[in-house]
Amino acid sequence: MISLSTPIEKIPRIGPVSLKKLKRLGIRTINDMLFHFPYRYEDFSNLIPISELKINEICTVFGKVTEIKNTKTWKKRMMLTHIILEDKTGAVKAVWFNHPYIIKMVEKGDSIFLSGKLTIGKQGIYFSNPSYEKANEISNLKHTARLVPVYPETAGLSSRWFRYILKPLINEFGDKIVETLPEKIIKENNLLSVKEALWQIHFPDSFESVKKAKERFSFEELFFIELYVLKERSKIAKEKAVSFPFNLKLIKSFITSLSFKLTDAQKKSAFQILKDLEKERPMNRLLEGDVGSGKTVVAVLAALIVSKAKYQTAFMAPTEILAKQHFHNVSRFLKDFNLNIGLLTGKQDQFFSKKLKNQVIEISRRKILEKAKEGEIDILIGTHALIQEKVKFGKLALVILDEQHRFGVKQRAKLVLKDNQKIPHLLSMTATPIPRTLALTIYGDLDLSIIDELPKGRKKVITEIVSPNERFKTYKFITKEVKKGRQVFVICPRIEAKNNEKSLNWAEVKAVKEEYEKLSKDIFKDLKVSMLHGKMALKEKEKVMIDFKNKKTDILVSTSVVEVGVDIPNATVMMIEGAERFGLAQLHQFRGRVGRAGYQSYCFLFTESPAIKTQQRLRALISCENGFALAERDLEIRGPGNFSGTRQWGIPDLMMNSLKDISLVEKTRELAKQILIEDPQLKKYPVLKIRVNKLEKKVHLE
Ligand code: ADP
Numbered sequence: 100m101i102s103l104s105t106p107i108e109k110i111p112r113i114g115p116v117s118l119k120k121l122k123r124l125g126i127r128t129i130n131d132m133l134f135h136f137p138y139r140y141e142d143f144s145n146l147i148p149i150s151e152l153k154i155n156e157i158c159t160v161f162g163k164v165t166e167i168k169n170t171k172t173w174k175k176r177m178m179l180t181h182i183i184l185e186d187k188t189g190a191v192k193a194v195w196f197n198h199p200y201i202i203k204m205v206e207k208g209d210s211i212f213l214s215g216k217l218t219i220g221k222q223g224i225y226f227s228n229p230s231y232e233k234a235n236e237i238s239n240l241k242h243t244a245r246l247v248p249v250y251p252e253t254a255g256l257s258s259r260w261f262r263y264i265l266k267p268l269i270n271e272f273g274d275k276i277v278e279t280l281p282e283k284i285i286k287e288n289n290l291l292s293v294k295e296a297l298w299q300i301h302f303p304d305s306f307e308s309v310k311k312a313k314e315r316f317s318f319e320e321l322f323f324i325e326l327y328v329l330k331e332r333s334k335i336a337k338e339k340a341v342s343f344p345f346n347l348k349l350i351k352s353f354i355t356s357l358s359f360k361l362t363d364a365q366k367k368s369a370f371q372i373l374k375d376l377e378k379e380r381p382m383n384r385l386l387e388g389d390v391g392s393g394k395t396v397v398a399v400l401a402a403l404i405v406s407k408a409k410y411q412t413a414f415m416a417p418t419e420i421l422a423k424q425h426f427h428n429v430s431r432f433l434k435d436f437n438l439n440i441g442l443l444t445g446k447q448d449q450f451f452s453k454k455l456k457n458q459v460i461e462i463s464r465r466k467i468l469e470k471a472k473e474g475e476i477d478i479l480i481g482t483h484a485l486i487q488e489k490v491k492f493g494k495l496a497l498v499i500l501d502e503q504h505r506f507g508v509k510q511r512a513k514l515v516l517k518d519n520q521k522i523p524h525l526l527s528m529t530a531t532p533i534p535r536t537l538a539l540t541i542y543g544d545l546d547l548s549i550i551d552e553l554p555k556g557r558k559k560v561i562t563e564i565v566s567p568n569e570r571f572k573t574y575k576f577i578t579k580e581v582k583k584g585r586q587v588f589v590i591c592p593r594i595e596a597k598n599n600e601k602s603l604n605w606a607e608v609k610a611v612k613e614e615y616e617k618l619s620k621d622i623f624k625d626l627k628v629s630m631l632h633g634k635m636a637l638k639e640k641e642k643v644m645i646d647f648k649n650k651k652t653d654i655l656v657s658t659s660v661v662e663v664g665v666d667i668p669n670a671t672v673m674m675i676e677g678a679e680r681f682g683l684a685q686l687h688q689f690r691g692r693v694g695r696a697g698y699q700s701y702c703f704l705f706t707e708s709p710a711i712k713t714q715q716r717l718r719a720l721i722s723c724e725n726g727f728a729l730a731e732r733d734l735e736i737r738g739p740g741n742f743s744g745t746r747q748w749g750i751p752d753l754m755m756n757s758l759k760d761i762s763l764v765e766k767t768r769e770l771a772k773q774i775l776i777e778d779p780q781l782k783k784y785p786v787l788k789i790r791v792n793k794l795e796k797k798v799h800l801e
């Protein structure tokens with residue numbers, strides 16, 4: 100039997116070519132097809148007599164075809180299809196360019212609708228490429244005389260084709276779509292039913308009903324997300340963890356051992372974390388803080404408390420380079436505390452121990468694993484392979500995640516301490532500033548600590564948009580900075596140049612390899628220039644980074660791989676090519692790579708794009724130094740669909756749009772809470788339960 104989950108191959112009207120294109124769009128089942136939504140609508144609802152047509156107005160006419168023919172243009176050999184349409188009030192011409200098959204669909208004498216804009220051109224006054232539809236479909240119009248849906252046509256499938264397939268499909272399957280929202284919620288919130296919403300989003304009665312349909316789908320998506328995060332939260336709340344008493348003496352001795360004073364925001368976050376560690380239920384906290392705000396030291400304090408109580412910490416970084424950097428920083432921060440700290444990476448495993456007179460030594464992987472199992476390593480640092488590779492920890496009580504956001508209850512359950520069935524506390528850190536609405540939703544299962552100030556004494560990074568004719572002035576400036584002993588990043592959007600893009604003028608995109616050649620051999624031939632990109636071998640990348648860090652090179656030409664976390668305090672210039680290619684949040688991350696020591700630092704944004712939106716976005720970067728405020732701006736200007744990091748959560752664009760609406764976020768959250776209080780296992784709502792479970796799989800990518 101044919102159902103919603105039936106593969107689209109089974110729909111007879113879809114041929115093999117279209118089938119391939121649909122698959123490229125990720126559409127596999129009838130359900131996928133029904134939920135492929137239009138992104139805008141053409142308003143063809145204004146049906147008028149031919150005599151009332153006006154130039155440049157969009158409208159629809161209805162009449163009889165009195166003439167139809169194909170001709171070829173003399174010069175370009177383009178096929179033109181002409182028809183004359185007549186009603187009681189007059190006649191009008193319509194012309195299609197390169198749609199010769201129309202002549203097979205429409206015959207002389209047919210009654211048809213034409214929708215489009217009347218124009219004046221070489222062919223006189225005529226409809227140019229109008230939408231058309233035969234009158235025998237009058238009860239079932241889809242292309243004319245109404246609001247007509249326009250679909251994203253990325254794979255070369257036309258909107259006309261989608262309408263042709265979709266209308267009968269909704270007719271047939273609309274009834275089979277199961278309502279996912281509880282009846283009561285639909286009524287009380289004045290929402291459309293799923294079936295009605297589906298009709299209205301594809302073939303709406305009015306713009307008002309489009310809005311209502313979108314509202315219904317946004318509501319639904321938000322509601323599921325809220326249910327999911329609240330369920331996750333309650334699951335964690337039921338688990339047990341080791342509690343660590345507030346050790347004021349130890350905390351004080353750590354703080355006084357630092358070479359700097361903690362900022363108030365650092366202190367506040369540290370306090371929240373230490374309070375969590377005191378509890379017997381597992382901490383589940385996200386530490387958000389702008390680049391350079393000093394998250395690491397806060398996390399290290401938590402690890403110290405855990406270590407001194409003879410429990411272990413796993414500290415996971417997104418890349419091996421960063422794991423290594425953390426290893427060295429953590430070892431330095433804790434050098435007076437008599438701890439064993441390990442680094443587990445692909446090849447070079449290292450070990451730091453007070454007993455070894457504060458030295459770092461290399462030991463075998465086997466030995467590190469052994470020591471971890473015996474509880475002899477207090478803090479083990481590595482990539483997420485630490486957990487995935489099933490490193491056995493004897494007494495793991497804290498997991499710190501740098502830039503990985505989330506770690507499901509199930510993943511954590513795998514790390515339970517066998518003797519007491521307790522699960523580790525979790526501290527997740529991110530430099531991606533997430534606006535509150537978003538945080539409340541996608542990170543609603545986590546408690547939030549925010550470090551919203553930078554350490555004192557940091558100079559504001561001077562940010563400038565550089566026009567193409569000032570390029571050489573900037574190169575001169577860079578040379579001067581290097582002569583002063585400073586270092587420079589040059590960021591390019593891609594690794595290699597693409598030939599076909601070269602001709603496109605402003606769209607020409609700078610590539611690392613080319614720029615490296617140009618800068619090292621020509622512009623800065625007296626300086627030491629190096630190159631970094633994602634396609635290089637790990638060893639090579641590390642060498643480049645280490646050489647840069649040790650000031651063996653002056654200028655590093657790189658792709659966005661340097662975006663996350665690398666600490667080069669001596670760097671003062673961040674020069675970004677093709678700045679329009681990056682999101683504001685990402686540009687802000689790049690900028691955070693400089694200005695980390697006391698030197699005045701600079702961020703130069705190169706763009707050859709004249710688009711107003713680009714200029715607007717880049718100017719926001721100049722006027723705003725605060726990552727959170729910038730994230731809000733990015734959300735406003737680019738729309739939430741592009742918001743960094745959200746794509747990977749599988750959050751649909753439609754819902755992303757509704758995230759702007761904080762009152763809707765709050766409302767759905769409240770409703771989700773009520774439902775869970777009444778029925779925590781969602782026993783009375785089997786459909787809801789299925790949807791929430793699906794979401795769980797998506798979010799944790801398990
Ligand atoms: P991020 O939050 O981006 O991870 P880091 O933890 O790497 O930032 O800290 C950036 C730099 O600032 C490090 O060199 C760190 O030692 C230093 N730092 C951290 N806190 C302070 C502070 N309160 N005062 C001065 N420097 C600090």
Ligand code: MG
Pocket residue numbers: 394395501664
């Ligand atoms: Mg960091």
